[in-house]
Amino acid sequence: MAVFDITIIIGAVLLTLFGGLFAAYIGLLERKLIGRIHSRYGPTMVGPYGLLQTVADAIKFMQKDFFVPKRADKLLFIVSPVFLTFLSFLLLSYLPWGNFSFIVSQYDLLIILGIVALSPVIILVAAWASNSKYSSIGGLRAVTQILAYEGVLFLSILPLVFISGSFSLAEIISAQKNYWFMFSEPFAFLLFLFAVIAITERQPFDLPEAESELVQGWLTEFGGPFFAVILLGQYIMLYVASFLLAALFLGGWGGAFGWIGFAVKVFAGVLVFIISRATYFRMRLDQLLDFSWKFLVPLGFANFLLSLLIVYTSL
Amino acid sequence: MEYLKIVFYFILSFFTAAKNIFRKPATIQYPKERPKIPEGWRGREVVRSDTCISCARCMFVCPVEAIDMYHPETGALANTPAQIAELPPGAVGHRMPGVDLGRCIFCGYCEEICPTTPKSIALKDIYELATIEHKGLRHPPQDLSPDKLPKEKAEEYLAHDTNVKAPKEQWTRQKRV
Numbered sequence: 001m002a003v004f005d006i007t008i009i010i011g012a013v014l015l016t017l018f019g020g021l022f023a024a025y026i027g028l029l030e031r032k033l034i035g036r037i038h039s040r041y042g043p044t045m046v047g048p049y050g051l052l053q054t055v056a057d058a059i060k061f062m063q064k065d066f067f068v069p070k071r072a073d074k075l076l077f078i079v080s081p082v083f084l085t086f087l088s089f090l091l092l093s094y095l096p097w098g099n100f101s102f103i104v105s106q107y108d109l110l111i112i113l114g115i116v117a118l119s120p121v122i123i124l125v126a127a128w129a130s131n132s133k134y135s136s137i138g139g140l141r142a143v144t145q146i147l148a149y150e151g152v153l154f155l156s157i158l159p160l161v162f163i164s165g166s167f168s169l170a171e172i173i174s175a176q177k178n179y180w181f182m183f184s185e186p187f188a189f190l191l192f193l194f195a196v197i198a199i200t201e202r203q204p205f206d207l208p209e210a211e212s213e214l215v216q217g218w219l220t221e222f223g224g225p226f227f228a229v230i231l232l233g234q235y236i237m238l239y240v241a242s243f244l245l246a247a248l249f250l251g252g253w254g255g256a257f258g259w260i261g262f263a264v265k266v267f268a269g270v271l272v273f274i275i276s277r278a279t280y281f282r283m284r285l286d287q288l289l290d291f292s293w294k295f296l297v298p299l300g301f302a303n304f305l306l307s308l309l310i311v312y313t314s315l
Numbered sequence: 316m317e318y319l320k321i322v323f324y325f326i327l328s329f330f331t332a333a334k335n336i337f338r339k340p341a342t343i344q345y346p347k348e349r350p351k352i353p354e355g356w357r358g359r360e361v362v363r364s365d366t367c368i369s370c371a372r373c374m375f376v377c378p379v380e381a382i383d384m385y386h387p388e389t390g391a392l393a394n395t396p397a398q399i400a401e402l403p404p405g406a407v408g409h410r411m412p413g414v415d416l417g418r419c420i421f422c423g424y425c426e427e428i429c430p431t432t433p434k435s436i437a438l439k440d441i442y443e444l445a446t447i448e449h450k451g452l453r454h455p456p457q458d459l460s461p462d463k464l465p466k467e468k469a470e471e472y473l474a475h476d477t478n479v480k481a482p483k484e485q486w487t488r489q490k491r492v
Binding site: 036 | 325328329331332333335336337338339340341342344
């Protein structure tokens with residue numbers, strides 16, 4: 001049972017602050033970098049070098065009305081975005097913070113995967129509750145996409161779990177003492193990158209919110225505060241994705257640089273996601289599903305079997 | 316082979332995009348920065364009262380009838396003989412062209428046909444022409460005189476006699492702050 005002492009409460013406040021700041025400043029960095037890639041400036045006007053732009057955006061979002069569409073399911077409409085963000089924060093609480101972790105578990109990787117697997121249900125609820133054609137198409141797309149790529153995510157993590165013999169993040173990191181899993185398991189790394197981008201619904205796989213077709217996909221009816229909350233959740237998911245990328249494949253905090261090196265790795269992961277957002281174009285839904293079921297899933301199985309063979313012959 | 320090519324370009328494009336982060340932005344932040352206007356640019360007309368001889372050739376040559384002759388003292392139109400007859404005697408020699416920018420197509424015929432040296436009506440690099448009302452686009456000659464412009468600009472215009480020459484191709488990305 002969790003004991004609510006003062007450190008937990010302070011930690012929770014700091015965690016929330018970190019979530020907000022990460023969302024604000026990685027969002028700003030994303031806009032700046034993508035602007036530069038497009039030969040633009042990005043935001044420059046609000047504050048020095050546009051540093052307060054996302055703060056201004058947040059204030060603007062919060063000033064707006066709590067608008068619920070006429071035929072929407074009121075309760076579900078209000079609850080679903082909050083619950084989505086809650087899931088993201090729950091993910092954050094399972095990740096270790098230095099030597100401190102909110103919820104210590106032997107199976108934290110498994111629990112994280114379980115929580116990620118919950119998100120399509122809530123997205124479907126959100127899309128159903130908003131009762132609009134764009135939302136429903138976007139929601140169905142989100143669910144098909146996430147279901148297709150969750151398998152890929154699990155298949156990419158399976159070999160790591162078999163090699164390190166544990167579901168805990170710390171042990172997977174300590175198993176990478178000699179070499180990073182990025183080099184010993186390159187295909188798993190590739191699968192993980194694709195799967196994570198698809199699950200966080202970021203740019204090359206952003207079919208659920210394809211602006212040119214579906215307004216904002218399943219986010220269409222969510223305005224103002226709801227949208228801000230969902231955006232916060234999505235940026236926290238981005239953080240979790242980069243955290244897992246750095247922890248599972250880039251050696252985590254194991255190397256000589258410790259936690260600073262780990263922070264740099266997480267930042268590099270974020271940069272990879274941002275640049276791939278600026279570079280690649282959106283796929284069609286059938287191409288997306290073909291790519292998952294016909295290419296990535298068989299590749300994942302083959303990679304898994306191969307790494308099993310290598311592990312058991314070396315034992 | 317075809318798939319290998321796709322994979323190659325898939326990876327290459329990532330690094331191309333990453334390289335572009337260090338490129339200078341091409342944006343011209345308009346109210347702060349202004350683009351360099353090339354020579355021979357045909358913008359708004361400038362009318363000089365000291366050289367104009369009231370010949371009204373600009374009014375006759377204007378293909379869209381954007382130019383009207385005005386009597387500067389009273390502000391009355393003085394296009395037709397009937398309108399001139401209502402003016403005080405000797406007003407014919409004091410008429411000056413005014414331009415309706417709602418009609419003007421910036422062809423530069425008026426400047427070309429102007430017989431005086433320096434040209435009394437000339438198209439200069441003035442491009443901020445927006446007004447609040449439609450009426451505001453009809454400019455009497457006083458509005459177009461160089462006195463209404465900032466001093467440096469006016470001196471520059473008065474120093475250059477005309478700009479109807481073969482324009483130099485120098486439309487570039489250069490910025491002038």
